[in-house]
Amino acid sequence: MSQEKDGFAVVVEGLVKRYGRVVAVDGVSFRVGYGEVFGFLGPNGAGKTTTIHVLATLLRPDGGRVLVAGRDVVRDPVGVRRSIGVVFQDPSLDGELSGWENLYLHGRIYGLRGRVLEERIEEMLRFVELWEYRDRLVKHYSGGMRRRLEIARALLHRPRILFLDEPTLGLDPQTRAHIWDYIRKLRGEMGVTVFLTTHYMEEAEALCDRIAIIDHGKIIAEGTPDELKKMAGNDIVYLKIREAKPGVCGFFEDLVMECKELPGGRVALKVKDAVKALPRILLRARDRGLDVLEASYHRPSLNDVFLLLTGREIREEGPMDMIRAMVMSRRWRR
């Protein structure tokens, strides 16, 4: 057994998955190290969910090799299943059971029992702040509560790797912030490796150590959020100066990569890292007797990166999300 090949939690090489003639995942390769939070960022239909389903042993790949926790998803699916927890995009709870019962059921299926199980259920329910609601039937939970319960359930058996498929899709901002918190704690306190998919840029940026941008079943860029953003260009610092005279650019020559004087006393300065450059620029301006009225900077976002690479934007909360959210809540109400 090649336990944990090269210390990677996930190794994917040339993964292909087709549905009939449609190629959902088209030769994707990446690696996720232990303890990392790795994100798949891409628009709806990019192949994110399909990839997660293959990694979670629920879909058979049509090509390529996939190792999760050092085990092959095709040859040793049970070995993979032992090491992972999964939060699916669509609900997968039993609405007729209470929150506590859902976790109990899960624990027993994963071979936990007795005191250990009960303690863990309490621990996890407290972690996602649902302990008070443990006896309520899940069909009476709100969407956010359900998602939190799913996270608690996926962690109950202490998996080494957690898969989260669009963990905050269709949730209100407050619940989203809660869930981000949990995910950060997971990495920090529990040392869980997290693989998540999202089409929210802020989410990828806020949570992930590394991001792979995926579109039409292919990874089009990969790196840390900073590395990716650098691809879209440099930061730009804007200054507004009282009674600016021509030639102010000369004052900053050694601090910036490029400088442009704009009308209305405005100056645009291209820099590598705006956050570090800004104080120096302001100091220099004071030394030269310039009266700076306003200072701001623009930093390329992941959306700029996506735009640069595909010519399209990653769609933000659009009509599809609304419909999906409605369908999901309708399903549960039945």
Add this chain to the structure above:
Amino acid sequence: MSEALDALIVMAYRQLKRFRRGRARLVSSVVNPIIWIVFFGLGWSNVFNFPMARAIFGGLDYLSFLTPGVVAMSVFTASFIGGITVIWDKQFGFLKEVLVAPAPRWATILGRIIGDSLIAVLQGLIILGLSFLVAHSLNPWGVPASMFYMLILSLAFTGVGVSLALKITSMEAFQMIISFLMLPLVFLSGAFYPLKYMPDWMKIIAYVNPLTYTVDGIRYWLTGVSTFNPLLDLAVLAGLAAIALVAAARLFSKTTLD
């Protein structure tokens, strides 16, 4: 192995727990057989209320002939419909939770089949209890044995129902199969009238209908009247149950989200 057993037990527990919550299912599945016994059975029992009539039903009054059949029918229906819950789980997503678990698939599906079977037997017992109120030649000592037949029947048909549900994606298709399959199987089981009065072509179907052997077996233990040897009945049922359970386990083991 103990892990597999744990998974099996807890899946059975889930079915029972859900059943306890959903009282409506119990009411609806008990009402139907009661309607058969009262409106069909009581009506015909007056028609057959003449001295020669008993000869038709092997020496039994009509209600004593009919009720074991209705008990078998109710267990059969409940079991088969138990399979539909797999489609629900597919639609509501819970199936994924089971599919992604490391527990052996045969154990999780078998646990759920056992849970649903126990529910079906419970429903059968309720009908059987009510039958004692209207039918006068039923033998209470035959209840344990008929319970055993009910259980095997129910394992067999929950297994068939689950297997079908794993293959079928839509609730509508499942309901179509139920209406095409269930009513004819009930009518051709000898529950309502003796096999020997059926036209020959019908008899052929009745002989390959597993429900026939259940009705026959349960009727034997409750009234002493039967067409076949009750051990043959049991053997047929057990054979079917074995095939259905293996099929369900195999299908579930291969289930993916494709």
